[in-house]
Amino acid sequence: MMSLNSKQAFSMPHGGSLHVEPKYSALHSASPGSEAMRRACLPAPPQLQSNIFGGLDESLLARAEALAAVDIVSQSKSHHHHPPHHSPFKPDATYHTMNTIPCTSAASSSSVPISHPSALAGTPHQALEGELLEHLSPGLALGAMAGPDGTVVSTPAHAPHMATMNPMHQAALSMAHAHGLPSHMGCMSDVDADPRDLEAFAERFKQRRIKLGVTQADVGSALANLKIPGVGSLSQSTICRFESLTLSHNNMIALKPILQAWLEEAEKSHREKLTKPELFNGAEKKRKRTSIAAPEKRSLEAYFAIQPRPSSEKIAAIAEKLDLKKNVVRVWFCNQRQKQKRMKYSAGI
């Protein structure tokens, strides 16, 4: 616990005039093929390698194998299809009490010629792979990166109704890349900002933010008040992730200038004892978060270690095996993949 709800009691009479201006800054310059490259540059298979045979993970592996076996079988599809493991009832934690609110959602796609230095590719447990990954995605060509591209973020999302959500749109950032930095690393194509700078900034940001007595959530909503073209508010989650560097490199770079702008404004306002209005309100439907039980999660992790990108069929098989909705399993894998790509380690400068 450390609920730092030291919210500032700013009270600005801003008659809830929620700006619902669906702005759009189409600045996304998608560079084709960037995905392939990204994949190619992906860090190497993380976990297990030596752990697996360490002893403690044996059960895990065994489980994965067992499950994998089923997977394979289901492929042949002879007959049957129903969990050998009796489940009294569906651990359907999946109650999607989805509220009807198509609420906030942002989307964006920033394509940057990121080129991760990390290049690996060696999977140890090939024995398992042989059977499980019959058709593993073959080669990653990798190689050429596109030219300097602009990294941008954009977020549409219109608040359908008012209330709970905050509008936000983002924008892009400028890219003035005036590389004056010393070129280091041959395998690193200077993206734009060194993770080192980002790391330093994130840390400074957090400290100064706390100094101002502002919470992450405050920052998020306050961003909208900055009136930066195309920039709306962000959630506490995102601010938190920024501070802890648990965002993708691109995302970090995109957010930095925005948060930097806020920080400057906030400190300026603080000096003159003025605070920006805070807008927020909310109170409507709640959505239930699915919770995957530990055993199921362990199985998923075991699978992931072997095949992080299972086919739709495999996902279905796994889902059935674990008594989870296929979509839940699919999303789980997606999120798992995203986690692997987060900063922190990808910053191997």
Add this chain to the structure above:
DNA sequence: ATGCATGAGTT
């Protein structure tokens, strides 16, 4: 601080 989820934009 994190897990599960949505959605625009890509492939």
Add this chain to the structure above:
DNA sequence: ACTCATGCATA
């Protein structure tokens, strides 16, 4: 069907 940026809900 996937990636990526984000968010709500929750531990």
